[in-house]
């Protein structure tokens with residue numbers, strides 16, 4: 001589905017060149033849930049920008065469905081640490097925003113507004129916000145806003161969902177609720193995910209594959225397959241095998257931070 005082939009990315013800053021990623025290769029299969037973890041500043045956000053074509057690699061290649069990525073990709077939905085909902089639009093209108101921008105929906109949106117509205121309401125139903133569709137973002141908690149932001153990222157049915165620390169600003173209980181929401185959305189809709197996170201438990205609970213990155217210049221130093229059976233209940237997080245995996249990941253990150 002998406003491949004980074006021996007990618008290096010250097011930023012040209014005022015104080016010279018900064019190599020954010022060096023010789024990074026990653027291959028995410030269609031429908032796979034991949035997580036990327038690593039120390040602060042290791043280039044996780046850079047990897048997301050490369051994968052969605054927002055920046056071009058200095059060396060190496062990025063391809064999506066076998067096609068070289070040369071500009072911003074349309075088939076990706078994105079969500080970030082802050083929900084960034086527009087305060088003057090209702091939750092429903094926020095969720096429908098990409099439909100007003102992304103082709104081919106944009107051309108159809110006016111004609112088929114009722115059908116799109118039904119799709120948005122269905123999606124809000126899946127994340128438990130059906131009754132809040134007419135509310136405004138400032139009337140909702142951070143967790144509710146992040147649920148709406150996930151719906152907005154998925155409304156145009158992207159094949160690829162890119163998540164950059166989407167739950168980092170939430171308290172521990174809300175974060176776990178949102179893990180379950182994301183797990184259920186992914187199981188129901190079958191999109192491919194790349195999740196960037198500092199939270200090793202989050203990666204271990206949600207992902208099929210975890211890529212561990214080294215400190216700058218970032219590179220993938222380890223890829224782990226997570227084979228806890230699905231559907232995974234939250235209780236899996238209290239099993240010894242889960243705790244062992246999280247400890248091993250933590251150990252690896254500590255090792256590469258010191259390297």
Ligand SMILES: Nc1ncnc2c1ncn2[C@@H]1O[C@H](COP(=O)(O)OP(=O)(O)OP(=O)(O)O)[C@@H](O)[C@H]1O
Pocket residue numbers: 011012013018019020039040041042043044045046047216
């Ligand atoms: N536009 C830019 N110009 C120059 N340097 C940049 C630019 N964007 C990022 N960098 C540098 O590249 C490195 C990687 O940045 P990036 O944001 O990808 O890391 P990150 O792993 O997402 O960080 P964090 O975990 O702290 O969010 C950092 O050292 C950063 O300072």
